Amino acid sequence: MTRPRALVVEDSPEFILLCQHLLEREGFDVIVATDGKQAVDRAQKDRPDLAILDLGLPDLDGIEVCRQIRLFTDAYIVMVTGRADELDKVVGLSVGADDYVTKPFSPRELAARIQAMRRRPRSGTPSGGASQVREYGGLRIDPDVREVTRDGVVLDLTKIEFGILDLLSSAPRRTFTRGQLLEDVWGDNWYGDDHIIDVHVGNLRKKLGESASTPRHIKTLRGVGYRFEP
Numbered sequence: 001m002t003r004p005r006a007l008v009v010e011d012s013p014e015f016i017l018l019c020q021h022l023l024e025r026e027g028f029d030v031i032v033a034t035d036g037k038q039a040v041d042r043a044q045k046d047r048p049d050l051a052i053l054d055l056g057l058p059d060l061d062g063i064e065v066c067r068q069i070r071l072f073t074d075a076y077i078v079m080v081t082g083r084a085d086e087l088d089k090v091v092g093l094s095v096g097a098d099d100y101v102t103k104p105f106s107p108r109e110l111a112a113r114i115q116a117m118r119r120r121p122r123s124g125t126p127s128g129g130a131s132q133v134r135e136y137g138g139l140r141i142d143p144d145v146r147e148v149t150r151d152g153v154v155l156d157l158t159k160i161e162f163g164i165l166d167l168l169s170s171a172p173r174r175t176f177t178r179g180q181l182l183e184d185v186w187g188d189n190w191y192g193d194d195h196i197i198d199v200h201v202g203n204l205r206k207k208l209g210e211s212a213s214t215p216r217h218i219k220t221l222r223g224v225g226y227r228f229e230p
């Protein structure tokens with residue numbers, strides 16, 4: 001079995017050492033990036049399972065890095081902020097992090113969060129969705145091979161994005177609450193910020209070529225959840 005991989009994104013050497021030590025003890029292979037651009041490159045190349053991402057970086061800020069990484073990976077992302085008011089901002093912006101910690105934190109606190117995350121099944125196949133191929137206009141969803149094409153072109157969806165589309169389109173026009181989506185796509189032991197779902201839906205819409213204000217297939221029911229319009 002290959003060891004899970006963690007990416008640490010931070011410019012402070014002490015913090016890198018602390019994380020490296022802790023993550024190795026938790027069984028991870030650790031990759032380090034010291035600026036935002038490097039972080040996006042490494043995330044793309046090395047496909048980490050977990051990213052610990054500091055908000056204060058020398059070039060791109062951590063928020064922008066989180067947005068960019070979230071477009072192509074389902075990795076667990078823990079944002080680290082130096083101040084509580086920054087934390088509010090990050091949570092409010094809902095950029096796609098799974099969890100947040102404020103500096104200074106104890107290694108034990110971070111370890112506990114990492115362990116909680118690892119109990120959540122992320123690589124599993126979602127249970128929802130019928131298994132037959134579904135076609136809606138130019139959109140074709142094949143649950144057996146987990147492939148989505150739009151006008152014949154294969155879309156590069158993450159597992160979570162596929163899971164959301166698969167579940168919603170399995171019951172067109174039925175509204176799924178955030179809780180239902182989280183339970184089905186993320187799994188029973190889901191843990192963290194529930195606005196994470198809006199970020200994944202936003203990325204999914206982009207890949208489907210939908211506009212957020214007038215989406216063709218994935219409708220938002222404000223305050224409730226989402227539904228698929230065939």
Ligand code: CA
Pocket residue numbers: 010011012054055056057
């Ligand atoms: Ca920093």
